[in-house]
Amino acid sequence: MxxxxxxxxxxxxxxxxxxxxxVPPGFVAKRARAVAAWADFESVRKTAAAHKRAVLADLETHLARFTERAEAAGARVHRAANAGRARAVITGILRRAGARAVVKGKSMVSEEIDLTAALEEAGFAVTETDLGEYIIQLRHERPSHIIAPAVHLSREQIAADFLNAHDDLPPDRDMADNAALVEEARAVLRQRFCAADAGIIGANALIAETGTTMLVTNEGNGDLCANLPRLLIVIASIEKLVVDFAGAANLIRLLARSATGQEISVYTSFFTGVRRDDEAGGPEEMHIVLLDNGRRALLGTPFSDMLACIRCGACLNHCPVFQAVGGHAYGDVYPGPMGLALQPALKPAALEDGIIEGCTMCGRCAEVCPMxxxxxxxxxxxxxxxxEKGYGARAVRGGLRLWAWLAARPAAYRLATRLGGWLLRRFPMLARARGRKLPAPxxxxxxxxxxx
Amino acid sequence: MSSRLDTPRRVGLLVTCLMDAMRPAAAFATVRLLEAAGFTVDVPRAQTCCGQPGYNGADEQTARALARRVMEMFADHEAVIVPSGSCAGMLIHHYPKLCAPGTAEHAAAALAAKTSELCAFLHRHDVQPLEKRWRGGKVVWHDSCASLRESSTAEAARAVLGKIDGLDLMEAAEAESCCGFGGLFAVKLPELSLELADRKIAALMATGADIVCGPDPGCLLHLESRIRARDLPLRVMHVAELLAGEAPS
Structure with a gap:
């Protein structure tokens, strides 16, 4: 399709x-208030954008440093060239550890490689623990937004899903407000956290100087995934690197404001290696899987800019097309402007179904992009x-060719515009098409x- | 405002393809405004289109070829005026991107530096509207995306229109949202384009305005074609028409 x-x-x-x-009142208005209330937005934005580009210019050095520090802290770092390799690495880690029940935090990289389906197919019991992800897991759907995976659903739809899925609860229970739904999900998920053998989480930043992975959430589910089970797997793509904590701190300040209009996410956690002898909690075994999946090939091309993206979702929220059709219409886990820019860069086949036409070039996404x-x-x-590859409707391509020919020949062009106007005045029915009625000049x- | 010394007396006009063919009255209004302010307006005969359809629609080669034509056409003008936010943005921001170093980048930069969207030019040179006293009904302003983000039009237009007595320009909700024209976007994804037009029209009409006025012939043609199809009581004016005292269409 x-x-x-x-x-x-x-x-x-x-x-x-x-x-x-x-979407407009929930995200656009809140971001506008948060940015207006923060005098440093423009300067931090410039600093963070420059920091990320400098890291990308020397990615291998920072990756090597991150790897060395993370392994010194007791984590094991794996490089995965593509989605299949990443799935195989993670499946192998879980098998060797004898894990069965897995709790998962929200991670767009895990969506990109379709990790949950692969793990379920391999026999693991996987529970998505971010509320939005949990809801769409019940519905067997993909996320429709990179930070609000269930934004396409109404409360009524979610209540119906919970009634259906939680069949050990009384069917006549009160599910009239959001709080009741959250409370119910919390109770179900608590049991899963306590019973899990392994946790899988994503990362919002990889801090090279200490080998630390950073995660922001609003629900605290990532921390439970990371700290309760004995095995922790962090999956992140290679461009999440920053040099140091100062670099990470700027991302935090930009991310929450751009995403939800918060000054800072409710939970901002840093994970450095395995549980130390004097610590009461934390994983005994930690693996960090670094995914490439086409990213390194973007370095040195115009699309390397997409490796600066921090997945805040501001471009989606402000996009007139996304606001009108939502994320699923884009046919990929990365929708909206960042999806249009990233998808075909990672896999050229994404050019074929016309998603790149889903942009009016209004420029609002670039205006709000924190990076x-x-x-x-x-x-x-x-x-x-x-x-150049010849994609697109034949009629549109033909029209463009005719326009190009005429636009280079003023005399012919005058005749054409004159004739067009005359036709519109003489035959008014020509002006009506596809829900429009063109005014005759x-x-x-x-x-x-x-x-x- | 600028002194007489740095005020160009002879200006070039890129009338833009949509205004030329679909809204010639706005082009004549533009010329009248400029001539009344003492400028000699030169309209190069060879002009057709700035190349935006090719640029945003896919065909980089054609866009570049048309950019070169426009650059040559206006090589000797001191100032170039474009009565369209998006076409002005094309000359100011996008021609330089189309001309890689070693091709025509100096010509592109020179053209960009002397090009202004009409309202930005009128404001900079303190040009007075020909319409002195407005009696035409309630007017809501529609910024085009390019005029907000590429051509420094938004404030200038409000300032110039503010000189007309009795004109209280209204602002619509979601004014920064796109109207859904997007050039070939409207052709390639017509259902989406109409949906966005309807949202924009609803926001404009919610102000109670009789007329929508804007700086971009593209947005205005798109909105007007939808307003007419739905037979809604909202008329359309280009900012040049309003400033020059024309009647709305």
């Missing part, structure tokens, strides 16, 4: 439209490549009438 077909279906989905109506990524420019680069084109 093409992007156009999926977006049409999304526009016709009343439940989805109702849920998406929460100063020129998203419209990157999307346009993909369009150029798609055009009042008189011949300016360039035909103007004498000088």
């Amino acid at each position: 093409s992007f156009r077909a999926r977006s049409r279906a999304a526009l016709a989905d009343a439940a989805l439209q109702k849920a998406l109506a929460n 100063l990524i020129p998203l419209p420019d990157l999307i346009r680069q993909h369009r150029f490549r798609a055009h 009042a008189g011949a084109p300016f360039m035909v009438r103007r004498r000088s």
Whole structure:
């Protein structure tokens, strides 16, 4: 199915439209308030964006340093070149440890490599513990937003899913408000945390100077995944590196404000190696899986800018197309402007179904991007490549060719615009098409009438 | 405002393809405004389109070829005026990106430096509107995305329109959101484009305005085509028409 077909279906989905109506007041307005209240936004944004680009310019050095420090603290670092390799590494770790029950924190990289499905297929019992992820796991769906995976759902839909899934609870229980749903999920998830053999979490930053992985959550589920089971696996993509804690601190300040309008996430946790002898909690065994999956190949290309992305979701929230169709229409775990820029960079086949057309070039995403990524420019680069490869509707390509021919020949161009205007005035029915009625121009084109 | 010395007397006008063909009255209004302020307006005969459809729509080669034509056409003008936020943004921000170092980057930079969107130019040179006293109904302003983010139009337009007595420009909710035109976007994803138009029209009409006025012929044509299809009581004016005392369409 093409992007156009999926977006049409999304526009016709009343439940989805109702849920998406929460995006502008929920995310856009809150971010605007948080940024307006923070005088340092522009300067921290510049510092953080420059920091990340400097790390990317010398990625191998920082990766080597991170690896050395993390292993010195007792973690084991694995490099995975692609999704299949990452899944195999993680499955192998869990098997060797004799784990069966796995609790998982939210991680877009795990979504990118379809980790949960692979683990379930390998016989592990996996529970997503981020509330939004838990809900979509019950529904066998993919996330529709990189920070709010269930943003496409209404409370009524979620209540129905819980009634269905938690069949040991009284069916007539009160599920009328959000608090009741949260409380119910909390009780179910508590049991899973306590029974888990292993935890898998993502990372918002990898801090090279100490070999530390950083994680922000609002629910604290990541900390329970990391600290209760004896085995911890962190999965992160290689571009999450920062040099030091100062670099990580700037990301925290930008991330929460850009994502949800908070000054800081509710939980911000740092994980450095395994439990030490004098510590009461923490994992006995820790593995860090660093995923490449096409990223290194972007270094030195315009798309390396996408490796600065911190997955805050601001570009999604502010995108008129995302606001109208939601994340599933993009057909990939990375939707919205960052998805349009990233998907075809990681896998060229993503150019084929037309997702890159899902952008009006309004520029609002670049305006709000905390890492100063020129998203419209990157999307346009993909369009150029798609055009060269001959993708796109034949009628549109033909129209573009005709326009290009005429635009280079002023005399012919005048005739065409003159004829077009005359036709619109003479045959008004031509002006009606696809829900529009073009106004007929009042008189011949300016360039035909103007004498000088 | 600038002194007479650095005020160009002869200006080049890139009338833009949509205004030329679909809204010629706004082009004449633009010329009248500039001439009344004492500028000689030169309209190069060879102009067609700035290349935006190719640039945003996919065809980089054609966009570059048209950019070169425009750069040559205005090589000798002191100032170039574009009555469209997105076309002005194209000349100011995007031509330099189309011309890699070693090609025509100096010409692109020179054109960018002397190009202004109409309202930005009128404001900078303290040009007075021809319309002195507004009696035409309630007007809501629609910033185009490019005029907000690429052409320094937003404040300038409000300042210039503020000189008209009796005109209380209204602001709509979600004013920073795109109207859904996007050039070929409207052709390639027509359902989405109409949905975004309807959202924008709803926000504009919620102000109680009779007229929507804006600096970008693209947004205005897109919105007007939808307003007419739905037979809604909202008329459309380009900012040049309003400043020059034209009637709304």
